[in-house]
Amino acid sequence: MAVGKELLLKIADIAAISIDETEAEDYAKELDSVIGYIEQKLSEIPDDDLEPMEHVLSAQSFFRADEVTNFDRKAELLGSASVTKDGCHFVPSVVDPS
Amino acid sequence: MSILNMTIKEISELLKNRKIGTVELVRHYLDSIRRQNPSLNSFVTTCEEDALEASEKAQKLIDSNDNTSLLCGIPFGIKDNICVRGIRTTAGSKMLSDFVPAYSSTVVNRLVEANAVILGKLNMNEFSMKESKEGNIFGFVRNPWNKEYAEGGLSEGTAAAVSGDMACFALGSDSGGELRQAASFCGVVGLKPTYGLVSRYGLISSASSMDQIGPVTRSVEDCAAVMSVIAGQDPLDSTSVGRSENYLKDIDKGIKGLRVGVPKEFFGSEVNTEIKESISRALENLGQEGAIYKEISIPSIKYILPAHYIISSAEASSNLARYDGIRFGHRSPDARNISEVYRFSRKEGFGREVKQRILTGTYFLSSENRERLYYKALKIRRMIFNDFRKAFENLDVLVAPVCPEVACKLTDVSGDKDHLLKMHISDVYTAGLNLTGLPGLTVPCGLDKNKLPIGIQIVGREFSEKLLLQVGYAIEKTVGKLSPGEGDKYGI
Incomplete structure (x- = not known):
């Protein structure tokens, strides 16, 4: 399936990245060539009943003790944000006031 | 006394015998960085004052106690995607160009507890993704063996720092082979440990199921020394595993009876003849030490990429x-509402290759393609894992090239998209271990006709790092340590 400009713009919307139409054409072309190669390789492999492997077997999660600990570095954490106000992260309104 | 290109073990002995002091040692590396970094571009941040302060503390410990750790007072560099509290950590991205973490990674905490000394942060490709020249905010790293050539992944500063004598060792990360490729191109030792053996807490994630932190060192013994400190379970990383051990113990045990597999798929016509010859010589040397090697086949290797x-x-x-763009990272000054904060900040903060990978990944995960492409890839991952596991039923280790070519000239890669594709294709020799979680050690095994290093990769079962280091030690013994010459020999 060819990835056109329209589909690419939709993907960029889902990924929350602003791109213009020229960039969309450029990215779509590149994505097309990657997908072309990948689909051809994947088609060589029969669809057998192998279990998908999301994580390697050695990685079995373990839990640490559920204890309250303090992380008293509020100023350092806020220092990484571009905009803060009154000791809080500051964002534009998430609800359209109109 | 010249300490140029000395190993941790050699320097540690000099420190303990009071032949040199820790402050003098740190000054040696800071001077080396000042002199060489403008051309090699390995360090992106140096921590001079903190390093001198830490070295004074280490000296006091050495003066008052004969049983300090091997790493006490040893200066090291850290890839810029591993967080250090209070030190800018960028992951090579404009997105994080002002990010100063409020906490340190577990690996850094462990090394600092062992009184190793942080020299600074090392250059890297943006979020560890290979990219063309215009992508990285700090630019290309040059190869200490010949400054006209690139090192591994174009912007990996770890191996160049160690090879160029700007740090005694370095911490890198490996998501598809970048740590091993850079080490191989720069003639130093690099280990991608088994997934889970080293805590990832404080590592800026790229591909979480494959990322792993590992050491880049001047010798196999040094690699073992660093691993002995950084490996082991961490309550802050639920995927870490409690398997640490003393990797230095029995490192010289020998390899008599070692069963070595040579997968023929890794030695096709695309691999440079000089690399093949160099690896063949290393295998012959292993044979003389008592190892038995044979050609094998792992057919699914062609699906790694x-x-x-x-x-x-x-x-x-x-x-x-x-x-x-809210809690940390670049925030667009032009955004007028919350949607624009996300969209504009990500447009401006990420480089071109990273945006392409995000868009590609979003495509793979979309409901139309998830089953057809993403789950199929996870099934192939299982197939590759099963094939490697089967190979290890009758073998102890596998050997492979790290790359099909030695380092390339920087003039050949500037902004060249075809070259970028070629670099991705070369990941086939390394990325299989990221997919399967298996460990891989790269050790220098020779030089090509242009005096550029060639590395051999030794692959083992899960948690077989101790064996890999023993094999690496045996190879190193026959090849000898490679260094880009004393002083100005190679233009350093």
């Missing part, structure tokens, strides 16, 4: 969703 590309893109698109 598509599986790795799909999974790493998908995981990157998910991981990098956290960069929204």
Whole structure:
């Protein structure tokens, strides 16, 4: 399936990245060539009943003790944000006031 | 006394015998950085004052106690995606160009507890993704063996720092082979440990199921020394595993009876003849030491690349969703509402290759393609894992090239998209271990006709690092340590 400009713009919307139409054409072309190669390789492999492997077997999660600990570095954490106000992260309104 | 290109073990002995002091040692590396970094471009941040302060503390410990750790007072560099509290950590991205972490990674905490001394942060490709020249905010790293040539992944500063004598060792990360490729191109030792053996807490994620932190060192013994400190379970990383041991113990045990497999798929016509010859010589030397080697076949190797590309893109698109311009990272000054904060900040903060990978990953994970492409890649991952596991039923280790070519000239890669594709294709020799979680050690095994280093890769079962280091030690013994010459010999 060819990835056109329209589909690419939709993907960029889902990924929350602003791109213009020229960039969309450029990215779509590149994505097309990657997908072309990948689909051809994947088609060589029969669809057998192998279990998908999301994580390697050695990685079995373990839990640490559920204890309250303090992380008293509020100023350092806020220092990484571009905009803060009154000791809080500051964002534009998430609800359209109109 | 010249300490140029000395190993941790050699320097540690000099420190303990009071032949040199820790402050003098740190000054040696700071001077070396000042002199060489403008051309090699390995360090992106140096911590001169903190390093001198830490070295004074280490000296006091050495003066008052004969049983300090091997790493006490030893200066090291850290790849710029491993967090250090209070020190700018960028992951090579404009997105994080002002990010100063409020906490340190577990690996850094462990090394600092062992009184190793942080020299600074090392250059890297943006979020560890290979990219063309215009992508990285700090530019290319040059190869200490010949400054006209690139090192591994174009912008990996770890190996160049160690090879160029700007740090005694370095901490790197490996998501598709960048740590091993850079080490191989720069003639130093690099280890990608088994997934889970080293805590990832404080590592800026790229592909979480494949990322792993590992050491880059001047000798196999040094690699063992660093691993002995950084490996082991961490309550702050639920995927870490409690398997640490003393990797230095029995490192010289020998390899008599070692069963070595040579997968023929890794030695095709695309591999440079000089690399093949160099690895053959290393195998013959192992044979003389008592190892038995034979050719084997792992057919699924040819599917490593598509599986790795799909999974790493998908995981990157998910991981990098956290960069929204609010809590940390670049925030667009032009955004007028919350949607524009996300969209504009991500447009401006990420480089071209990273945006391409996010878009590609989003495509793979979309409901129309998830089953057809993403889950298929996960099935191929299982197939590759099963094939490697089967190979290890009758073998102890495998050997492979790290790359099909030695380092390339920087003039050949500037902004060249075809070259970028070629670099991705060369990941086939390394990315299989990221897919399967298996460990891989690269050790220098020779030089090509242009005096550029060639590395051999030794692959083992899960948690077989001790054996890999013993094999690496045996190879190193026959080859000898490679260094880009004393002083100005190679233009350093």
